[in-house]
Amino acid sequence: MGLNIVGTVEKVNGNELSYTSFVENYFSKNKPVVLTGLMDDWGACRNWVFDDGRPNLQFISSTFGNSKVQVADCGSREFTDQNRSDMSVSEFIAKWHDVSSTENGNPSTSKLNGNTLLYLKDWHFVKEYPEYKAYTTPLFFHDDWLNLYLDHYHMHEDPDTSQKNDDISCSDYRFVYMGANGTWTPFHADVFRSYSWSANVCGKKKWYFLSPSQHHLAFDRNMKNSVYDIFEEVNESIFPNFKKTTWLECTQDQNEIIFVPSGWYHQVHNLEDTISINYNWFNAYNLSWVWDLLLRDYKEAREYIEDIKDICDDFEGLCQRNLATNTGMNFHDFFKFMVSISFANIIHLYHLAKNSDDLKWCSSDKAKHLIFNLECAKDIAIKMRSTCLCKNQNISLDFRSVLKDPKFLELCCQLERTYGFIHDGCGSKDILMEEFVDVGVCKLLDIVVCDAEDLVVLIDHILQDLRLLPQKM
Numbered sequence: 001m002g003l004n005i006v007g008t009v010e011k012v013n014g015n016e017l018s019y020t021s022f023v024e025n026y027f028s029k030n031k032p033v034v035l036t037g038l039m040d041d042w043g044a045c046r047n048w049v050f051d052d053g054r055p056n057l058q059f060i061s062s063t064f065g066n067s068k069v070q071v072a073d074c075g076s077r078e079f080t081d082q083n084r085s086d087m088s089v090s091e092f093i094a095k096w097h098d099v100s101s102t103e104n105g106n107p108s109t110s111k112l113n114g115n116t117l118l119y120l121k122d123w124h125f126v127k128e129y130p131e132y133k134a135y136t137t138p139l140f141f142h143d144d145w146l147n148l149y150l151d152h153y154h155m156h157e158d159p160d161t162s163q164k165n166d167d168i169s170c171s172d173y174r175f176v177y178m179g180a181n182g183t184w185t186p187f188h189a190d191v192f193r194s195y196s197w198s199a200n201v202c203g204k205k206k207w208y209f210l211s212p213s214q215h216h217l218a219f220d221r222n223m224k225n226s227v228y229d230i231f232e233e234v235n236e237s238i239f240p241n242f243k244k245t246t247w248l249e250c251t252q253d254q255n256e257i258i259f260v261p262s263g264w265y266h267q268v269h270n271l272e273d274t275i276s277i278n279y280n281w282f283n284a285y286n287l288s289w290v291w292d293l294l295l296r297d298y299k300e301a302r303e304y305i306e307d308i309k310d311i312c313d314d315f316e317g318l319c320q321r322n323l324a325t326n327t328g329m330n331f332h333d334f335f336k337f338m339v340s341i342s343f344a345n346i347i348h349l350y351h352l353a354k355n356s357d358d359l360k361w362c363s364s365d366k367a368k369h370l371i372f373n374l375e376c377a378k379d380i381a382i383k384m385r386s387t388c389l390c391k392n393q394n395i396s397l398d399f400r401s402v403l404k405d406p407k408f409l410e411l412c413c414q415l416e417r418t419y420g421f422i423h424d425g426c427g428s429k430d431i432l433m434e435e436f437v438d439v440g441v442c443k444l445l446d447i448v449v450c451d452a453e454d455l456v457v458l459i460d461h462i463l464q465d466l467r468l469l470p471q472k473m
Contacts, residue, residue, distance in 0.1 A: 203274025
């Protein structure tokens with residue numbers, strides 16, 4: 001049974017798009033798109049690729065060969081993913097040379113010339129080589145709360161479920177992928193239901209997309225397991241609705257970047273020897289997707305161990321530890337992230353108000369962006385409050401102590417540079433500590449946020465104080 005392809009993903013010259021246009025057409029509509037024209041000055045496109053488009057594996061092996069990476073065996077399944085092993089980049093490239101790259105890749109085949117096809121995935125290149133300028137993050141993807149936060153904090157710090165000794169592999173979601181013709185990635189949706197962007201430094205990929213409105217059709221009757229490979233014979237008794245699915249397809253060429261919105265399941269095949277740079281991230285526009293996934297996974301984690309509730313001394317704590325293990329963070333982690341990002345946005349909103357002579361300062365694009373961020377954070381906090389899942393999480397964050405944290409101050413400076421680049425065309429100057437305290441934040445120094453209700457009240461207070469909401473009588 002073949003896929004019912006009903007359309008293709010739009011391709012647009014990224015140089016002809018403004019940030020506002022991208023927000024309106026792709027963020028707000030949660031719509032995929034392929035961007036061209038944005039990779040011409042990338043170092044990776046000069047150094048990692050020969051003039052004829054083949055990957056310069058010798059350069060990569062000699063320059064980065066000692067890096068330890070995860071490599072997937074495209075012919076061996078392990079639960080919902082491919083079986084993975086650890087090896088060095090040079091070992092992986094040596095094995096790649098054993099596989100012919102002259103035959104056409106077959107989406108249903110995992111071997112060429114009798115050799116197992118190996119796919120290097122999730123190489124945390126930026127964390128490992130921060131000084132190497134392989135690329136420039138496109139304008140549209142600069143508002144990246146996830147990696148900004150992880151550059152300064154661990155998402156989860158429970159010693160029972162985190163691996164502090166493995167700092168590289170758990171501290172960001174910026175990756176390099178490398179695979180020969182015929183390698184592929186099974187059907188899936190991205191971690192945290194984040195956005196992702198993937199840039200082809202060389203090679204060609206074939207993408208197959210299933211919209212969020214149809215993802216349930218690719219799951220079993222209990223909505224527990226999805227189809228693994230959409231090109232295998234799908235068992236109709238297990239996946240009775242799969243035949244109803246309709247798909248978008250896309251061929252992504254060299255020097256093209258694809259934007260994958262939240263909740264879009266996809267399967268990807270390398271049609272040529274391919275190297276790509278991939279990011280996962282989220283911001284205010286898809287924050288609700290992250291919370292919805294956490295809530296769903298929490299309910300599943302709770303249901304799975306419900307039978308030991310009466311004999312467990314800390315049943316809720318166990319649920320949260322299992323959630324962190326399975327999803328990558330729990331409610332405590334997400335709420336702490338939300339408060340930190342909200343504090344940073346509040347500081348910049350006050351700073352913008354103080355340094356503007358125009359009474360209409362709040363109509364600027366930057367001010368609208370910051371206000372939108374806080375309103376979205378408030379909406380999520382309201383959802384968290386209504387489920388009473390942030391109570392008793394041992395969180396106590398106040399401006400006075402946060403402003404003494406060098407990591408938080410650097411996060412604020414980076415956020416300011418980000419919005420300066422997006423809205424002014426250049427990174428804004430760093431804000432000094434004295435300016436933080438001098439912009440009206442001093443009146444907030446004694447405010448403490450312990451739960452979702454506190455965060456809702458705080459954001460309301462800020463917006464009212466800056467005359468961005470009607471004053472409450």
